[in-house]
Amino acid sequence: MLKIWGRLSSVNVQKVMLAVRELALPHTLIPAGGPYGVVDTPAFATLNPNRMVPVIDDGGFVLWESNAIVRYLASRYGEGSLWPEDACLRADADRWMDWQATTWQPAMLPAFLGLVRTPEDRRDAAAVQASMRRANACALILDQALRDREFIVGRHLTMGDVALAAAAHRWLALPAERPETPALSAWYRRIMMRPATQGVLTLPLQ
Ligand SMILES: N[C@@H](CCC(=O)N[C@@H](CS)C(=O)NCC(=O)O)C(=O)O
Structure with missing residues (x-):
């Protein structure tokens, strides 16, 4: 097993x-x-x-x-589900996984560590703010990409959504100011309603 x-x-x-x-x-x-x-x-x-x-x-x-x-x-x-059969769709999903790991996640990490894992009196407010600015800019890119689709590469959930969903869960739960991201929020809600998500994307952030 x-x-x-x-x-x-x-x-x-x-x-x-x-x-x-x-x-x-x-x-x-x-x-x-x-x-x-x-x-x-x-x-x-x-x-x-x-x-x-x-x-x-x-x-x-x-x-x-x-x-x-x-x-x-x-x-x-997951051939045909999480792993798209079409090479272009697969590359698209793959690209968003790399973006999540190399761009969005590192951008929000100082904010996460500061806001969730550091007592308020020891927090570096400037570092948190700068990190949130970078993370918010990334979220707006994702929001734009999700405007015309249900999931990141089209109508079905793929490995790209899996990686992005965990990062989005963290970003949306950070106690900080965020821009409006209606498409990202609607996509996140769709993912949170899936049976597979239950008990995995939990709150509060730790
Ligand atoms: N690039 C690695 C990063 C792994 C990583 O940073 N793991 C953290 C948890 S998110 C960890 O193991 N921290 C030590 C611990 O949990 O004791 C991956 O994506 O798997």
Whole structure:
């Protein structure tokens, strides 16, 4: 059975869990990271030398890096659903996954760490503000892309939505000012209503 090491408070683990749930894959979630520890053990380092979650073991195939895991699960178990058959649609979904990991997520990370993980009296307000400005600009790009479609590459949910949804969940829950993003919000609501999402994208942010 597919094994996943991680904690649901991690945005990167959420992506993997969304993919697993969308694909209805039998799995075991082994609590690891944050309060659960485990990542510091020698046994875990043999799975992921970065000592980070998520990690999966699928019948002896061990993989780390959340978006690589989502792509692997989608290509192996989700052909025609999370993994679009059409090469252009697949590249489009893939592009948004890279954008999520290299652009949007890094933009909002200082704001997340400052607002959620740092006591107010030790917060760097300027860093939080600058981070929110960058994250909001990214959200407006995504909002524009979602104006004429139900999901990021068209009418069906793909691996692109999986990666973006976890990031959007975090951005929308940050206690900070955000611009109006009607298309992004409508897409997010569609995703939050899916059975696979229940219990994965949880609040409050931790
Ligand atoms: N690029 C990696 C980043 C993984 C990462 O930053 N994981 C964090 C949680 S989001 C982690 O393991 N932190 C240590 C911990 O949870 O103990 C990925 O996308 O999988």
